Amino acid sequence: MQLALKVDVDTLRGTLEGVPALIETLEAVGADATFLFSLGPDHTGRALRRVFRPGFFSKVSRTSVLEHYGLRTLLYGTLLPGPDIGRRGAATMRRVRDAGFEVGIHCYDHTYWQDFVARRDAAWTRRQMLLAAQRFREVFGTEPRVHGAAGWQMNDAALALEQELGFHYASDTRGHAPFVPLLRGQRSRCPQLPTTLPTLDELIGVEGIDVGNVHESLLARTRAPGPHHVFTLHAELEGMKLLPVLQRLLEGWRGQGYTLVSMRTLFAGLEVAQLPAARVEAGTVPGRSGLLAVQAAA
Numbered sequence: 001m002q003l004a005l006k007v008d009v010d011t012l013r014g015t016l017e018g019v020p021a022l023i024e025t026l027e028a029v030g031a032d033a034t035f036l037f038s039l040g041p042d043h044t045g046r047a048l049r050r051v052f053r054p055g056f057f058s059k060v061s062r063t064s065v066l067e068h069y070g071l072r073t074l075l076y077g078t079l080l081p082g083p084d085i086g087r088r089g090a091a092t093m094r095r096v097r098d099a100g101f102e103v104g105i106h107c108y109d110h111t112y113w114q115d116f117v118a119r120r121d122a123a124w125t126r127r128q129m130l131l132a133a134q135r136f137r138e139v140f141g142t143e144p145r146v147h148g149a150a151g152w153q154m155n156d157a158a159l160a161l162e163q164e165l166g167f168h169y170a171s172d173t174r175g176h177a178p179f180v181p182l183l184r185g186q187r188s189r190c191p192q193l194p195t196t197l198p199t200l201d202e203l204i205g206v207e208g209i210d211v212g213n214v215h216e217s218l219l220a221r222t223r224a225p226g227p228h229h230v231f232t233l234h235a236e237l238e239g240m241k242l243l244p245v246l247q248r249l250l251e252g253w254r255g256q257g258y259t260l261v262s263m264r265t266l267f268a269g270l271e272v273a274q275l276p277a278a279r280v281e282a283g284t285v286p287g288r289s290g291l292l293a294v295q296a297a298a
Helices: 012-029 044-052 056-062 065-069 071-075 090-098 110-119 122-140 156-164 214-221 243-255 263-268
Strands: 002-009 034-038 102-107 180-183 229-234 259-261 280-285 288-295
Touching: 002 012, 002 263, 012 034, 012 090, 012 229, 012 243, 034 090, 044 071, 044 110, 090 102, 090 122, 102 110, 102 122, 110 122, 122 156, 156 180, 214 243, 243 259, 259 263
Parallel strands: 002 034, 002 229, 002 259, 034 102
Antiparallel strands: 280 288
């Protein structure tokens, strides 16, 4: 059984502090992972626009945003200028690749993408994706081959662009198993490996779950064999304050018989032609505010 680890890196702090800690932790247990980077400006402070989203206050009250992100990060893009993550964090990003982990695109401007892509047009979407791809090439000297959207936010133009830009596969959605998106009734050439498990911040504070036992809740969900699980962690959370939780999870998954792999490895074992096709639609996920890109039910 394989369980893929996907690391979303949202901020400059997560890049410089969380990512090195994750490299060390993963290497210590022989786990692989895919790291997806935010490559442009860090405008985390502008996320305060989400205050009006349903469920926003509930999530913030359960997980300490200030504790995990830090005051300076929460001021980027408002009282402080947003630093360029791709330029200041390039050496750390290359360190991830040089350690043998898969690297890919999360976004160019995390806050801008997460807050606007669902309602912007194809031209806006193309510009954001091309900016991210160009910066990826500047950092790594190669073409990007995997994309995982910030905040699981997508639109039809972005799904179409993934195949146009030559991504081998993507993980932009929440769902239950690998699938091929339907674009205007046709099968995309860029399969989706959706996040199948809840994230830690979606579980903590719900039904008696806290930092001390959240790993038990996740391990209960993977006790039954599941060959295509994808777990999304964040450099700002599991790479920092929640690192001990991640260590307990890694130990628990290995004890359940899972091999901890990158999405690249998970994808290599799939027969793409045999994957089911499904629409990508807007839907909700327990513990997370707003609408996300989800795999439509069969």
